[in-house]
Amino acid sequence: MAAASVLIVDDDDGIRTSLRLALEDHGYHVREAADGESALGEVKNQVPDVVILDLMLPGMDGFECCRQLRRTSDVPVLIVSARGDSHDVVAGLEAGADDYIRKPFDVPELTARVRALRRRLRSAPDEPDLLQAGAISIAADRGEVTVAGKPVHLTKTEFRLLYELASHPGRVFTREMLLERVWDYGYFGDARIVDVHIGRLRTKIEPDTANPAHLVTVRGFGYKLQT
Amino acid sequence: MKVRLAPVRLRLSLRITLAFAVGALVLSAAVAVGSYLFTARFLVGEQERTTLHQTYVNAAIARARLSGPAVDVPAILDALTVASSTNKIIYNDGRWYSSSLLVSRDALPTDLREATLGGSTVRTWRQNGSSSQIVVGVPLPGVKSAYFQVFDEAPLRHTLDVLRNVLLAAASATTAAGVGLGWWASRRLTAPLRAVAAAAERLASGNLETHLPHEHDRELGQLVDSFNAMVAALRARIQRDARFAADVSHELRSPLTTLSTSLSVLRRRRSELSPPGQDALDLLVTELARFERLVEDLLEISRADAAGGIADPEPVRISELVLNVLEQPEYGDVAANIDSSAFDAVVAGDKLRLQQVLRNLLENADTYAGGATEISATASNGCVLLCVDDAGPGVPPAERERIFDRFTRGRSAARRGGRGGTGLGLALVAEHVRAHGGRIWVTDAPSGGARFAFELPQAAR
Structure with missing residues (x-):
């Protein structure tokens, strides 16, 4: 795969510079933005493979920046939270982020997350290109999803999540299984990432999100795709 | 007084x-x-x-x-x-x-x-x-x-005699009426007290939105007003503390991130450094890791202080928890001994915090006692008992209480340098166990080392 391009959005010069050094040392192509507005400009200019977005930004904050990004692009967004409380993380995920990492992080941990986000861009070679589960059909080669014939636009992560569930319709996936398969996490991933993404996926494919017909919660276990 | x-x-x-x-x-x-x-x-x-x-x-x-x-x-x-x-x-x-x-x-x-x-x-x-x-x-x-x-x-x-009987009956009826009136009056009188007590209980269990409705009675109104004022002051204070903790954590974490990220570049290029440079780098790496852990533990413990209990308990299967923690490669030689009684034991709690309890105990054993030997789990009487045994010299009885206090390292630990620990690991463990309604203590392991045992109430089926 060609050198991946990463956009670092952080107002802290030290962090930006050190991240640039570290990621370039790992062979990434790095661009920087110091605030939300210039980040949106950078993405408009040229969409990177992954956006690493700090939540605490001057002016437009990370949440708003993420929402604005999502309006025009399904570029994978990895949010960086320096705050201890989990509200930030959930709010960031709900704003459309694909994954999160806490400051301070290890560079290997960060690159692992970035790699996992990039992998979601493509389907594995041994997987079928076409999946049909009830009213939902997925064309993996074109990244297209239709629900009852109507096309639905999903981000890469949502697409990957739906693809995993649709590959075994009716089978119950625990949050941990989904974290491992979609996000490349071991047991220590944060299950809320799954919950928030399931919620977002529901708003896109369910006629009534309060009574999901496709994406069903199996209490105490996880989720399954019902056909 | x-x-x-x-x-x-x-x-x-x-x-x-x-x-x-x-x-x-x-x-x-x-x-x-x-x-x-x-x-x-x-x-x-x-x-x-x-x-x-x-x-x-x-x-x-x-x-x-x-x-x-x-x-x-x-x-x-x-x-x-x-x-x-x-x-x-x-x-x-x-x-x-x-x-x-x-x-x-x-x-x-x-x-x-x-x-x-x-x-x-x-x-x-x-x-x-x-x-x-x-x-x-x-x-x-x-x-x-x-x-x-x-x-x-x-x-x-x-x-x-008839008159006497009539009067006796009247007196008994009056007394009974007095009891009834007294009961009613006491209910009326203690109702606001009970309302305050219930509100205080909600407050203690972490619901800071607790508020007593306005009371028209002047005396009761005073009680209600001062209670509400107290809640408001408490809420303001907790919010201030939380904001402060969040700000501190942000201010500390940003430079730490820059430090660790820059150090990671140096580590990759360690071979390009001269031997004294390499030694200095290694020292930096070790101390930065410890500093990071210290900051994390401090923030975690202040968060645990502020939270009190578990916000959104989820069912955590104990056997799964133990096996998953031990899945990490560095704990490959720690035995898991899960009694059949604990196979299906489920605790209502916070999985990440329970993981941290086990991980901190394992790390503690690594740092001070030459590593853990076994984690065992048994369940009885609605409780799950988890024990982490190590191969160290054990904890002297005099230190068994104090060991869970913040920044106390056992004397034996201090003798052996005690490097690497933050002094908060066990305090955090105790805090998490308490938050789950459990208790923790240290005894001697049958194999000779120390046994850190903690008990958690099982979730209702």
């Missing part, structure tokens, strides 16, 4: 009820006894007066008849009117005549008889079986006779 507590402290509501009951009892008993005594005195006095008066009248009639010609004593006796339960006796010329077969001259006390026959009017009380009698004797001089009247008190007694 020093308050001496009475040895037995009854509940406030019980005390109020009791006070009402005792008050009602005393009041109704006093009224009942008073009315009984007054009525009895009045009735008896009245009876005595009536009897006396009647006797005099009858004596006068008897005397008039006896002094007439053709004396027929039984007829005279019959002609005299008396109240019921009254007997008449006439002594005439050495003979005795009675209006009743049941009452003869023997019914008259001897001294009264003699005094009357001697010429004195006498009135006396006499006990007859269970009831008493008023006996009045009037001499009838001139006709060599005497007139006696014996009034039996039994019917009066009966009336008084």
Whole structure:
């Protein structure tokens, strides 16, 4: 795969510079933005493979920046939270982020997350290109999803999540299984990432999100795709 | 202010009820006894007066008849009117005549008889079986006779008994009403207290939105207002603390991120450094890692302090938790010994925090005791007991309590340098276990090392 391009959005010069050094040392192509507005400009200019977005930004904050990004692009967004409380993380995920990492992080941990986000861009070679589960059909080669014939636009992560569930319709996936398969996490991933993404996926494919017909919660276990 | 507590402290509501009951009892008993005594005195006095008066009248009639010609004593006796339960006796010329077969001259006390026959009017009380009698004797001089009247008190007694029973019943009813009123009053009176207590409990369990509705009563209103003011102050303070912790964590984490990220570049290029440079780098890496952990532990412990309990408990399967923590490569040689009783044991809690408990205990064993040897889990009596055993020298009994305090490293740990630990790991463990409603302690492991044991309540099925 060609050198991946990463956009670092952080107002802290030290962090930006050190991240640039570290990621370039790992062979990434790095661009920087110091605030939300210039980040949106950078993405408009040229969409990177992954956006690493700090939540605490001057002016437009990370949440708003993420929402604005999502309006025009399904570029994978990895949010960086320096705050201890989990509200930030959930709010960031709900704003459309694909994954999160806490400051301070290890560079290997960060690159692992970035790699996992990039992998979601493509389907594995041994997987079928076409999946049909009830009213939902997925064309993996074109990244297209239709629900009852109507096309639905999903981000890469949502697409990957739906693809995993649709590959075994009716089978119950625990949050941990989904974290491992979609996000490349071991047991220590944060299950809320799954919950928030399931919620977002529901708003896109369910006629009534309060009574999901496709994406069903199996209490105490996880989720399954019902056909 | 020093308050001496009475040895037995009854509940406030019980005390109020009791006070009402005792008050009602005393009041109704006093009224009942008073009315009984007054009525009895009045009735008896009245009876005595009536009897006396009647006797005099009858004596006068008897005397008039006896002094007439053709004396027929039984007829005279019959002609005299008396109240019921009254007997008449006439002594005439050495003979005795009675209006009743049941009452003869023997019914008259001897001294009264003699005094009357001697010429004195006498009135006396006499006990007859269970009831008493008023006996009045009037001499009838001139006709060599005497007139006696014996009034039996039994019917009066009966009336008084009925009255007594009625008064007793009324007193009991009043006392019962007093108990009821007291109970009602105590409920009314303690209702605001209970509301405050319930609100305080909600507050203690972390619900900072607790608010008592406005109270119109002035005294209760004061209590409610000061309670609400206290909650508001507490909320403001907690929010300030939380904001401060968040700001501190941000301010600390940003430079830490820059440091660790820059160091990671240096680590990748370690081989390009001279040997002293490499040593300095290694030192930096180690100390930065420790500093990071210290910051994380500090923030975590202040968060745990602020939170108190578990916000959104989820079911955590203990066997899964243990196996997953041990899945990490560095703990490959730690044995997992899960008793069959604990296979299905589930705890309602925070999975990440429970993982941290086990990880911190494993790390503690690594840092101070040459590594953990075994994690065991058993379940009984609705609790799960987890034990982390290590291969170290154990913890001296004197340090077993203190070891869970913040920044205390055991003496034995300090001797061996104690590097790498933050001094907060076990405090955090204790904090998390407490937050889950459990307890933690240290004993000796059967294999010789230390055993960190903690117990968590199982989730209700």
